[in-house]
Amino acid sequence: MKLVFSEAESDPGRYVYPYAVWAFPEPGETPADLFASGFLPSSPDLSRFYLGRQLRVPLAEWRASSENRRVLRKAGHLRCELVPRDRFEVTDQRRAAWLAFAEARFGIGVMPAARLERLLAGRVISHFLVFRDGATSDGPECGVALLYLEPPRMAYYYYAFYDLRESTRNLGMAMMTRAVAWARDQGLDHLHLGTCYSEKALYKTQFEPMEFFNGHRWSRNLDELRHLLRTRPETHRLESAEYQAFLEGGLSGAASASPFRIPL
Helix, strand or coil: CEEEEEECCCEHHHCECCEEEEEECCCCCCHHHHHHCCEEECCCCCCCEEECCEEEEEHHHCCCCHHHHHHHHHHCCEEEEEEEHHHCCCCHHHHHHHHHHHHHHHCCCCCCHHHHHHHHHCCCCCEEEEEEECCCCCCCEEEEEEEEEECCCEEEEEEEEECHHHHHHCHHHHHHHHHHHHHHHCCCCEEEEEECCCHHHHHHHHCCCCEEECCCCEECCHHHHHHHHHCCCCCCHHHCHHHHCCCCCHHHHHHHHCCCCCCC
């Protein structure tokens, strides 16, 4: 991959000169290579990625916890079916329901109709995971998750749309839990669950083991993740002695673990 550094807001008084890290795939690389290096898509056509604090579930090691099983029991007979993009019809009814969900869940203007259409037209959505309520395969549809799938290496659980009136069943969490079980049963290596930059996103960590990308490696230390969420460093994070306590081998260990190397 080729890396490009996009300058972000600086604070010269504290010698903080940050750059957002973008990655562009090179010939022979697939999106799974960039996901594995900590990057997430920043364009629907998968031509550009950004480095972020993302989460993934190592599926070969995952076993449903008592909390996972409780969520699924509360959801009742929740089934899911994988549908390739070219066999899934985004009807006007579905489109309207998804936009209403996005406005209620994410806020007004976060996902306008034009953005949804760009997502649906891009390579970043390769499949839909359709969730139905009932013991049979033709039960009523209660939710749909938008996926990028690259077997056997990974799937990306991108956006999930469902009826918010189903709050008593915790349908959103049940869909994610069912998706983790489905991905494990499909023999995938990892299910990626997006970013974690607020404590509200900690619901995604209900799966064990859970890994997050901390800038130089995948970490399973959830105390480290909570520290990142609950503290603001005075300068760069790696210069914080409090954060360095989480690093295996200190700063030199972080450098050794980093997957990034630039030949000069």
